[in-house]
Amino acid sequence: MLRTQVLQACDTTCAFRASSVPRGAKTRKRRSAQGKMARLFQRPMSASVTDLTQLRVDYKHAALGERDAAPDPFDQFARWFDEAVAASLPEPNAMTLATVDATGRPAARIVLLKSVDARGLVFHTNYASRKGSEVDADPRVALLFFWAELERQVRIEGTAERVSAAESDAYFAARPRGSQISAWASPQSAPVPDRAWLEAQVAAVQARFASDVPRPGNWGGIRVVPRRFEFWQGRESRLHDRLVWTREGDHWTIGRLAP
Ligand SMILES: Cc1cc2nc3c(=O)[nH]c(=O)nc-3n(C[C@H](O)[C@H](O)[C@H](O)COP(=O)(O)O)c2cc1C
16 A cells, blocks of 8 residues: 555544544544554555455465476476466566675565576676676575466576676677667666666767667676476465475485475
8 A cells, every 4th residue: 555545544544523422432443543553554655454364365276296297397497487478477587586695685686587498597687786796796596486377486596607708699689779778878786866867878878889789798697507496386275285306416306395
């Protein structure tokens, strides 16, 4: 709920002007309403007044058993990813990337999966951004896909490394010109004075590169090399399936976790 909506709710809930309400009751009611609003205001402003304990979905869509699981987690990932695409989910390649800074403090944000093969999962970004600096300082990262309509999540843990310059060049060259310009114009994660400043940067980059836009040196791909995958399939009554693939040398072993 937006702050203004909360305030409107307070206007109607907190104002007891009806003369039919006895004086003492009026005070008690006002105090109780004020207490209620105080509790509301203790919630984050983005939270709804909906009773969140009643928001629940019972998962019944599918199951994930050891016998159906692919021995290689990349094959399992390919199966589930193809199913997410076939189900026309919005941005099925959007994934949460979690990093830690040099002191171990975590941060997470969405990035887009742009390629995947037996080496790992690749996204592209600004190497000088917060995430870029964090993976330089500590390459241990986690990825998370959530495909709500399929009642699935995939958790991946591993290490981040930069892809080759040739791989970054190839992807950058395939991007629309506007995205290429923005990669030059935006010092990702750095404070900027205002939007007009950003738009001026864009105009300057457009003037600088009349035809082809080369890849900025600080922009490119990062590959997450997994050492652990977990595939989670929602099941009835919270008895979900959780299968985990852990890499040992060149082999993957599969285990099951309690939901
Ligand atoms: C759907 C979606 C896709 C995004 N894809 C990318 C991406 O592929 N690469 C990227 O650098 N940022 C992407 N972003 C923006 C990041 O979430 C983030 O705001 C940005 O990378 C700066 O993060 P940082 O300051 O932690 O480095 C995406 C955001 C959303 C919501």
